[in-house]
Amino acid sequence: xxxxxxxxxxxxxxxxxxxxxxxxxxxxxxxxxxxxxxxxxxxxxxxxxxxxxxxxxxxxxxxxxxxxxxxxxxxxxxxxxxxxxxxxxxxxxxxxxxxxxxxxxxxxxxxxxxxxxxxxxxxxxxxxxxxxxxxxxxxxxxxxxxxxxxxxxxxxxxxxxxxxxxxxxxxxxxxxxxxxxxxxxxxxxxxxxxxxxxxxxxxxxxxxxxxxxxxxxxxxxxxxxxxxxxxxxxxxxxxxxxxxxxxxxxxxxxxxxxxxxxxxxxxxxxxxxxxxxxxxxxxxxxxxxxxxxxxxxxxxx
Amino acid sequence: xxxxxxxxxxxxxxxxxxxxxxxxxxxxxxxxxxxxxxxxxxxxxxxxxxxxxxxxxxxxxxxxxxxxxxxxxxxxxxxxxxxxxxxxxxxxxxxxxxxxxxxxxxxxxxxxxxxxxxxxxxxxxxxxxxxxxxxxxxxxxxxxxxxxxxxxxxxxxxxxxxxxxxxxxxxxxxxxxxxxxxxxxxxxxxxxxxxxxxxxxxxxxxxxxxxxxxxxxxxxxxxxxxxxxxxxxxxxxxxxxxxxxxxxxxxxxxxxxxxxxxxxxxxxxxxxxxxxxxxxxxxxxxxxxxxxxxxxxxxxx
Numbered sequence: 001x002x003x004x005x006x007x008x009x010x011x012x013x014x015x016x017x018x019x020x021x022x023x024x025x026x027x028x029x030x031x032x033x034x035x036x037x038x039x040x041x042x043x044x045x046x047x048x049x050x051x052x053x054x055x056x057x058x059x060x061x062x063x064x065x066x067x068x069x070x071x072x073x074x075x076x077x078x079x080x081x082x083x084x085x086x087x088x089x090x091x092x093x094x095x096x097x098x099x100x101x102x103x104x105x106x107x108x109x110x111x112x113x114x115x116x117x118x119x120x121x122x123x124x125x126x127x128x129x130x131x132x133x134x135x136x137x138x139x140x141x142x143x144x145x146x147x148x149x150x151x152x153x154x155x156x157x158x159x160x161x162x163x164x165x166x167x168x169x170x171x172x173x174x175x176x177x178x179x180x181x182x183x184x185x186x187x188x189x190x191x192x193x194x195x196x197x198x199x200x201x202x203x204x205x206x207x208x209x210x211x212x213x214x215x216x217x218x219x220x221x222x223x224x225x226x227x228x229x230x231x232x233x234x235x236x237x238x239x240x241x242x243x244x245x246x247x248x249x250x251x252x253x254x255x256x257x258x259x260x261x262x263x264x265x266x267x268x269x270x271x272x273x274x275x276x277x278x279x280x281x282x283x284x285x286x287x288x289x290x291x292x293x294x295x296x297x298x299x300x301x
Numbered sequence: 302x303x304x305x306x307x308x309x310x311x312x313x314x315x316x317x318x319x320x321x322x323x324x325x326x327x328x329x330x331x332x333x334x335x336x337x338x339x340x341x342x343x344x345x346x347x348x349x350x351x352x353x354x355x356x357x358x359x360x361x362x363x364x365x366x367x368x369x370x371x372x373x374x375x376x377x378x379x380x381x382x383x384x385x386x387x388x389x390x391x392x393x394x395x396x397x398x399x400x401x402x403x404x405x406x407x408x409x410x411x412x413x414x415x416x417x418x419x420x421x422x423x424x425x426x427x428x429x430x431x432x433x434x435x436x437x438x439x440x441x442x443x444x445x446x447x448x449x450x451x452x453x454x455x456x457x458x459x460x461x462x463x464x465x466x467x468x469x470x471x472x473x474x475x476x477x478x479x480x481x482x483x484x485x486x487x488x489x490x491x492x493x494x495x496x497x498x499x500x501x502x503x504x505x506x507x508x509x510x511x512x513x514x515x516x517x518x519x520x521x522x523x524x525x526x527x528x529x530x531x532x533x534x535x536x537x538x539x540x541x542x543x544x545x546x547x548x549x550x551x552x553x554x555x556x557x558x559x560x561x562x563x564x565x566x567x568x569x570x571x572x573x574x575x576x577x578x579x580x581x582x583x584x585x586x587x588x589x590x591x592x593x594x595x596x597x598x599x600x601x602x
Contacts (some may be wrong), residue, residue, distance in 0.1 A: 092515050093470050119583070139440040141589035169394050177426050178579055192506040193518075194470040194591050196496050198576050201583040214522040217494075221515040275499050278479055282420070282502040288442035288589065290495050 022277045028268045029295045036262035038151060039299065040255045045244035046076060046207070047100075047253065049066050049216075051237040056212035057244075057253060058172050058190075059296070061152060064165055065118035065204045071111050071185035072206060076241050078108035080186065086235035087219060091227025093194060096216040097175055098238060099187030107184070117182050118204045120162050121154075132189055138273060138286040142197045143168070146289035148260040152208075153289045155200055159226060165205040168195045168290035170213050174204045185203065192217040210255050210296045254299035268295065278281040309369040312423035321379050323579065326572045330596045335546055337563035339452060340600065341556045346545035347377060347508065348554065349399075349516075352538040358545075358554060359473050359491075363454060365466055366419040366505045369475055371509060372412050372486035375540050379409035380485065387536035388520060391530025394495060397517040398476055399539060400488030408485070418483050418537040419505045421463050422455075434461060435561050439574060443467070443498045447590035449561040453509075454590045456501055469496050469591035471514050475505045493518040496591040511597045519529070555600040569596060 046058040062069040075081060083105045087095035107113070124132075133156060135147040143155035146166070154163035165171065172190050176183035182204060191211055209216065225228035242251050258265050273287035347359040363370040376382060384406045390398035408414070424434075434457060436448040444456035447467070455464035466472065473491050477484035483505060491510055510517065525531035547555050559566050574588035 044325050090519075092518055117582075128382075134331075138442045140442065141314045141439045141587045141592075142585045143587075179582055195589075197592065198573070198581070198588070200585060202576075202581050217393055218391075218519055218522055221519055272499070275503075279481055280499070280503050281418075284499050284501060286442045287499070291442075291498065 010300060014109075023267075023271060024277045025268050025271045028264055028271060029297075031256060032258060032262065032264035032295075036259050036264045037256040037297075038259050040210070040246035040257060040296075042247075042252055042254065043073070043266065044207075045210075045246055045253065045255065047242050047247065048081075048212075049239045049241075050215060054212060054215040056190075057210050057214045057255070059210045059255065059257075060206045060207040061165060061205065063116075064121050064152065065174075065206045067112050067115040068118055068183070068185050068204045068206050071115060072111045072188075074108055075186060076243050077246065079240075080105060080108060081241040085238040085241070087216070087238070088232075088235045089169075089226060089228045090192070090219045090221050092192075092221045094192065094196060094227065095189040096192050096219060097187065097189035098236075099175065102184065102186055107186075111184060114180070114182055115182050115184065117179075117202070117261070119201045120157070120164050120286075122162050124161050132261070133163060136269065136287075136289060136292070138288070140200075140289060142200060143273045148294065151257045151260050151294050153292075153294065155289070164201050166195060166289055167191055167197050167203075167205065168208075168293065169193070170209040171205055172207045172209065172294075173199065174206055175202060190216045195288075197290075211253070211298065236263075240267055255296055256299045258295040260294065265295075267289045268292075302346060302593065307441070323577050324568075324572060325576070325578045326569050329569045329572060330559065330598075333559060333563065333565035333596075337560050337565045338557040338598075339560050341511070341549045341558060341597075342554055343545035343548075343555065344374070344586055345508075346511075346554065347373065348543050348545055348548065348555065349382075349513075349543075350540045350542075351516060352540045355513060357491075357516045358511050358556070359508045360511045360556065360558075361508040361517045362466060362506065365422050365453065365473075367506045368413050368416040369419055369484070369486050369505045369507050372416060373489075374544060375409055375411045375486060378547065380541075381406060381409060382542040386539040386542070388517070388539070389523075389533075389536045390490070390527060390529045391493070391520045391522050393522045395493065395494075395497060395528065396490040397493050397520060398488065398490035400476065402485055403485065408487075412485060414485055415481070416483050416485070416505070418480075420502045421458070421465050423463050425462050432466060433537075434564070437570065437588075437593070438517050439589070441590060443501060445537060449595065452561050452595050454593075454595065456498075458502075459597040465502050467496060467590055468492055468498050468500045468504075468506065469509075469594065470494070471510040471594075472506055473508045473510065474500065475507055477504065491517045496589075496592075512554070512599065556597055559596040566596075569593075 027195045044060045048056045066172040085100040087098040140146040145156040148263040175182035175187040222229045345361045349357045386401040388399040441447040446457040475484035476488040525528045573593040575584040
């Protein structure tokens with residue numbers, strides 16, 4: 001068996017150079033100092049426990065979809081999803097979707113039934129200091145440019161006046177019916193295949209899976225239309241959905257993300273586009289925004 | 302439950318127009334006449350049957366990686382993989398890999414142990430009529446251009462002098478150790494996540510999964526390094542690997558692909574980049590080459 005498909009060569013220092021030659025992106029992440037990492041707010045972590053074991057954890061994006069995220073927090077706090085939510089759809093190379101039939105369970109107070117269409121973030125009204133989009137120096141097939149804002153990937157529109165989070169692998173959106181419905185937040189999906197970026201600017205992206213992605217991606221595909229399980233007995237029950245901030249500090253999972261403004265992030269992004277470690281003969285010279293995921297790791301407790 | 306995340310509105314004809322308005326890509330595929338489809342040669346179909354049931358079928362790409370594909374055909378004909386091959390690696394958002402430990406089973410006659418590096422197809426020596434690359438009018442993050450050749454997606458290099466098949470979802474490559482090894486073909490992998498196109502031009506792509514992708518993508522992820530199953534008892538045994546051309550005509554699976562030169566393909570590609578059916582408020586205006594898969598379907602027998 002061949003173990004080296006992506007097994008990197010060990011970093012070796014070039015003579016007379018302070019920078020290790022042939023470094024891999026993973027080595028850059030491992031070597032990044034503590035000061036280059038930003039803790040993720042526990043109120044932004046949605047912890048999903050499945051009845052059959054295992055856990056998926058989603059980082060919410062309140063600055064991109066504030067009303068939808070407020071809804072999701074209210075639903076989690078009220079125990080809404082514990083009243084029968086399940087994974088009911090797994091469509092190969094597309095999405096795993098879960099939630100609760102809204103008609104059957106009353107919504108908790110404070111949930112906005114028809115949130116605004118938070119598909120695009122308008123930066124023109126924001127203070128200049130907040131508009132710190134770090135552009136990636138590579139072409140994007142869908143937008144003027146792509147880059148990063150607040151350690152989230154963004155597609156950049158209208159010469160930087162607005163941005164949207166792309167539908168990358170592991171990104172989470174709010175299922176909806178036809179417009180003007182925008183989805184209340186009770187039914188969510190995660191991307192489990194190649195980025196379906198035709199959905200960008202058509203759906204509210206509310207976060208990304210930061211751990212336990214396999215509990216969503218490795219599920220049996222549904223055989224019904226759109227990957228819906230054609231038998232309700234196939235649904236995969238969710239035991240509970242909580243915010244990490246509502247879990248006792250001792251039991252609370254914690255994560256941190258690499259600061260997009262850090263030297264290590266710049267180096268990581270460069271290497272995602274220019275692999276020169278031992279396995280690679282020909283560096284690509286570019287990378288698409290969904291193939292350079294922001295490094296996120298479990299925080300040592 | 303919301304069923305409409307990608308459920309298209311039905312096509313409705315615009316008054317006075319011969320072209321249906323708001324058509325979906327799926328509707329274009331369904332309406333494409335028989336003359337726009339090309340049968341896939343049964344000698345290009347590799348049929349993998351798993352011991353636990355189910356089947357994955359791979360279309361080989363002999364015109365892109367002739368020596369590797371010849372090896373794979375020789376291995377299949379000799380029953381090589383039936384001597385203990387298994388899925389032994391499933392790395393989330395990357396690859397599912399299978400094969401046989403080469404050290405344990407003698408190779409059949411005719412297999413080239415060190416094939417040439419068929420990572421790039423040089424078009425300069427080909428007859429002009431063969432160089433019919435259909436360019437996609439969208440930016441590519443990795444190459445000068447992207448397009449299609451012989452109904453395969455290609456990244457276009459050196460102003461069209463050479464092309465490579467990109468590492469799209471469901472595409473199959475030959476595992477290898479460090480260069481000059483190129484992989485003999487006995488160990489293969491399929492992409493099960495966002496296209497890892499840093500591998501383009503570094504590995505021989507030999508085909509794509511045309512059916513039964515879920516038998517590769519929905520497997521439990523390996524917990525060892527690189528997604529290797531850390532216990533050999535977790536390996537998923539392969540019962541047999543045959544060419545469709547070696548299966549009796551009555552039992553032989555058959556597939557066809559849409560002709561890249563057909564009007565339906567042009568319409569399909571346009572719509573993959575410009576969704577205007579009922580669900581979509583904002584067409585993307587572009588699409589990346591891995592998000593516009595060549596339509597392939599089981600052929601009515």
